[in-house]
Amino acid sequence: MKPKIFIDGEHGTTGLQIRTRLAGRDDLEVLSIPEAERRNKDMRADFLKETDVAILCLPDDASKEAVSILEGHNSTKIIDTSTAHRVHPDWAYGFAELDRDQRQKIADARLVANPGCYPTGAISLVRPLRDAGILPGDYPVTVNAVSGYTGGGKQMIAQMENPDAPDHIAANHFLYAMPLKHKHVPELQVHGHLDRKPIFSPSVGRFAQGMIVQVPLFTDDLNGNASMADIHAALTAHYEGQNIVQVVPLAESVMLPRLDPEELRDTDIMKLYVFGTEGSGQVNLVALLDNLGKGASGAAVQNLDLMLGNA
Ligand SMILES: NC(=O)C1=CN([C@@H]2O[C@H](COP(=O)(O)OP(=O)(O)OC[C@H]3O[C@@H](n4cnc5c(N)ncnc54)[C@H](OP(=O)(O)O)[C@@H]3O)[C@@H](O)[C@H]2O)C=CC1
Ligand SMILES: CC(=O)N[C@@H](CCC(=O)OP(=O)(O)O)C(=O)O
Structure with missing residues (x-):
């Protein structure tokens, strides 16, 4: 049956x-x-x-x-x-x-x-680094993100698409959850294995599906002053052997002039990037996904x- x-x-x-x-x-x-x-x-x-x-x-x-x-x-x-x-x-x-x-x-x-859609992106970036001993538990993690408006369900879709809706949103891009109490924070902290509550600042853009989640890090504050290459290697090792979460090679990400949040629209995969300049002391970890796909x-x-x- x-x-x-x-x-x-x-x-x-x-x-x-x-x-x-x-x-x-x-x-x-x-x-x-x-x-x-x-x-x-x-x-x-x-x-x-x-x-x-x-x-x-x-x-x-x-x-x-x-x-x-x-x-x-x-x-x-x-x-x-x-x-x-x-x-x-x-x-x-x-x-x-x-x-x-x-x-x-x-x-x-x-x-x-x-x-949650945002935690899928953020946890996919931080948890492997916690497990690899690179990211200290008490690191002050911040998460900045933009989502397509379908993330807000039927109500937000109507607000964004229907100019006659009484609560119509005309903005092309807006921040929300400014009190820093978004419902995804507990999940981010628990499954990210973070000792400190991360700062999470989401936003919405005038596109239906897609999402960029960013976690910037200062490498001097990581265990062993991990380099960009170390971070990339830890992510690559973590996601080896499956094809839904793809870690983009450094040589490929360094060539990108911009990142489009809609790139993975209507797919169920997620791409992870390590951006920055080796030796500069900073990296920006980025997850790209469809909020309605892998999200x-x-x-x-x-x-x-x-x-x-x-x-
Ligand atoms: N949209 C996204 O990108 C994501 C959504 N989620 C989660 O998925 C869940 C659904 O979200 P989403 O699909 O966006 O929301 P929608 O508002 O688009 O859809 C929710 C559906 O549930 C129905 N519903 C609401 N209350 C009841 C009830 N008491 N009994 C039966 N049916 C009910 C609604 O009916 P009605 O039309 O009458 O309101 C509607 O059909 C949420 O918990 C959300 O947090 C998770 C990750 C991402
Ligand atoms: C753009 C937008 O409003 N996004 C939703 C998150 C997506 C969602 O509702 O889902 P889960 O909490 O189940 O992940 C929000 O910020 O509340």
Whole structure:
């Protein structure tokens, strides 16, 4: 029998993209709730209990509600794309490339928390350097980022695209989360293995999908005064043997006049760059991804395949 998949929130931004990715799959049976019934709790409960894997593409509160509906119903595995369970000890963190063991942890888990889009980029840069002993635990990490506006879901898409919306946003690029209390900070700190709370400053640009996440570092403050080449080598070693996270060769990144956040639009890969000038004492680590690809829906499908034993 084919495993049954139910995407709770399938008519939203992340859910739709997961549905598209699963559309051509004949090894799965995708259960679908009519759009008009998407908030019908009884109908959702029936689907949630009937399915083998539920992928929650809902706001945090609705995700928690779905999890409570499934309490004691252990035959349904859950992938939650919301922020609700990303630092919860009972949930496996759904970033398969986090370390050597994470892929297996996801494969064995019933409860998997899909990472946030920004943390996917930032953690992919800092965690290998923590594990390699290059980045001290108490380093004051800062993360600066720009996202495509689909990152804000249906509401932000309407604000950016519809000039008649009462809360229309006319800006081409804007900063937000200025109080430095963004919901991704705990996840960044816990899974980045950082002793200090990182400073996280996100922004949004007038493009639908794509993301640049930057982590600048002073190399004099790293263990052993690690060079650009050392940092690049540590990242390359960490991501060896898989093809979703790609570390761009130094010789290639040094030639780039600019970086386009939309470059990986509609793909599920992520590219990592080490920018700077060897010997200058500074590097800028950069992750490039599609916020809806490796940043959300692509990662959810990757986790689904691991949980079904397909990968
Ligand atoms: N967009 C992105 O790039 C990323 C999103 N995520 C996470 O994914 C989750 C979904 O986000 P996104 O797809 O962007 O959001 P959207 O607002 O685009 O979609 C959310 C969907 O959930 C539905 N919904 C809301 N409340 C309920 C409820 N109580 N019961 C049932 N359905 C409900 C909405 O219905 P309605 O149309 O009626 O509002 C909508 O269809 C969020 O937790 C977000 O943080 C994670 C990484 C990246
Ligand atoms: C542009 C934008 O608004 N981005 C969202 C983050 C993306 C998202 O909602 O997802 P997760 O928290 O589940 O990763 C935000 O900053 O809240």
